[in-house]
Amino acid sequence: MRQTVALSGIDICIIVLYLAALVGLGLYFARKRRIQTAQDLFLGGRSLKWYHVGLSIFSSNVSPVMLVGYGGMAYTTGMVAANFDWLAWWFLLLLAMVFIPHYFATKVSTMPEFLLRRYGQRSFTFLTYYSMISTLIVSVSFVLLTGGLVIAQILEVPFWVAAAGATVLATSYTATGGLAAIAKTGALQSVVVTVAAIIVGVIAINRIGGVSEVISRSPKEFWTIFRPASDPVYPWHAVILGYPVVGIWYWCTDQTIVQQTLAAQNIEQGQYGTMLVAGLKALVPFIFLLPGIYCLILFPNLANPDHAYLVMTANLLPVGLVGITLAALIAALIYDVAIGINAFSTVFSLNVYSKNINPGASPARARLVGRIVIIGSSLIALLMSLLLSTVDKGLFDLSQAVGTYLAPPLTTVFLLGVVWKKATSKAANLTLHFGSALCLCVGIMQIADFPHKAFWPHFMLLTFFLTAILTVFMVVISLLFPETGPGPSLPTLAQTYASQPPYDRRKIWFGWTAIGMLMAVLYYLFG
Structure with a gap:
């Protein structure tokens, strides 16, 4: 069994040509669409169709963390990680039918701007800096860490060389073409990544001897996505209680995801694009998770489960297909870095520079600053990934655990702000500041195993407890200190829909019903 990939001359040529085509396509779209303002750069002129939105979000979600981390998770625990895809549809539905209408009605470009409309200036200022930090850590640095380690192993180069190369390629067409170029290359990228993973899976099944052999030769518990409450990795109650917190934060409030829906032509296109993502998420475990189980059967006793995907590639694929895979x-790494630095630069350019540093900046000046920030933020993310490379923990677990400490304050403030009119500015500000400090302290203590490792619950259960505490806190403060004046507020959902051009929402609800039925069948089969 080979632990590393032996690249032939043909494979190297394919990799170089593919990456050149990806960057060239991004630069082509950049030249085809004239970038005149910062809005054009960061939101694609709000011109994306539903399939661009859906495939772009899907491509950013199918990151190296999924390709590599999912293989490692499935190698050790089986199908349990499918919950992260099959539970997502609830929160994509929430994004499409509740949050997107509000985001479009308020004409916001960033998530801090939404809090400005709902809670006022202090919440806006806090989230501006909070979201920039979380974007650099979660959406760029972790992706660079995961993908950079893999590429370094493949090419037998130092980690910093691999991470720097990916950063340079991602920055090249992000700074010139912005979100429109990223989204349109993402449509192609999502197809190629998916097809490559399917090829790996089909070859593995054939080598094992068929689906029945896969099932019979793998541990029985690997085919149950709800593990016992005593399971140390992903107990069922921790998943059920904790995922909604992370799901709302990631799918409904994270700038990197929401920004791609804001670039849609209108609400309808954004909602259909989100629905497309939900439908594709039903397929993700079969395409990206099962190869980890195949690897366990074919190559047991791997020293590092995170190498499962690479081991499959090295030992099963012929020359040429290795290069494509x-x-x-x-390219998935490059794409996700591009999405992340574009989101960071959007918040800085539109919320910090244009509102605080130079409010009277011309469109050309704002566009120039935006491009400079894209380059600067990519360098910062590169340095952070070098620091994170010293942390010894499973890649998928590490990326998920970070959400434990970032999600609770934002999930609480955004959700109550949308569904409860009595949520006040004072309560939101206190929840953001107190909640972030609380989650940061808890996170540091848990990582340090202080006072003792056995003291801490599972990180997904912990995120539920933190959110419950912050929700009660925000409700109590809102009731004790109601708004003295009219205060900022949002229109009702009905008023929001009424303010938009009419369209037939029955087709959208029919689609969501079909997806819900599909998910129910999957949970019946694997639950």
Whole structure:
């Protein structure tokens, strides 16, 4: 069994040509669409169709963390990680039918701007800096860490060389073409990554001897997505209680995801694009998770489960297909870095520079600053990934655990702000500041195993407890200190829909019903 990938001359040529085509396509879209303002750069002129939105979000979600981390998770625990895809549809539904209408009605470009409309200036200022930090850590640095380690192993180069190369390629067409170029290359990228993973899976099944052999030769508990409450990795109650917190934060409030829906032509296109993502998420475990189980059967006793995907690639694929598969993996890294630095630069340019540093900046000046920030933020993310590379923990677990400490304050403030009119500015500000300090302290203590490792619950259960505490806190403060004046507020959902051009929402609800029925069948089969 080979632990590393032996690249032939043909594979190297395929990788180089694919990456050149990806960057060239991004630069082509950049030249085709004239960038005149910061809005054009960061939101694609709000011109994306539903399939661009859906495939772009899907491509950013199919990151190296999924390609590599999912293989490692499935190698050790089986199908349990499918919950992260199959539970997502509830929160994509919430994004499409509740949050997107509000985001479009308020004409916001960033998540801090939404809090400005709902809670006022202090919440806006806090989230501006909070979201920039979380974007750099979660959406860029972790992706660079995961993908950079894989590429370094493949090419037998130092980690910093691999991470720096990916950063340079991502920055090249992000700074020139912005979100429109990223989204349109993402449509192609999502197809290539998916096809490459399917090829790996089909070859593995054939080598094992068919689906029945896969089931009979793998542990029985691997095919149950709800593990016992005593399970140390993902107990069922921790998943059920904790995922909604992370799901609302990631799918409904994270700038990197929501920004791609804000670039849609209108609410309808954004909602259909979100629905497309939900439908594709039903397929993700079969395409990206099962190869980890195949690897366990074919190559047991791996020293590092995170190498499962690479071991499969190295030992099963013929010359040529190795190049295509690895090119897709490298391109997934480049794409996700591009999405992340674009989101960071959007918040800085539109919320910090244009509102505080130079409010009277011309469109050309704002566009120039935006491009400079894209380059600067990519360098910062690169340095952070180098620091994170010293942390010894499973890649998928590490990326998920970070959400434990970032999600609770934002989930509480955004959700109550949308569904409860009595939520006040004072309560939101206190929840953001107190909640962030609380979650940061808890996170540091848990990582340090202080006072003792056995003291801490599972990180997904912990995120539920933190959110419950912050929700009660915000409700109590809102009731004790109601708004003295009219205060900022949002229109009702009905008023929000009424303010938009009419369209037939029955088709959208029919689609969501069909997806819900599909998910119910999947949970019946695997639950």
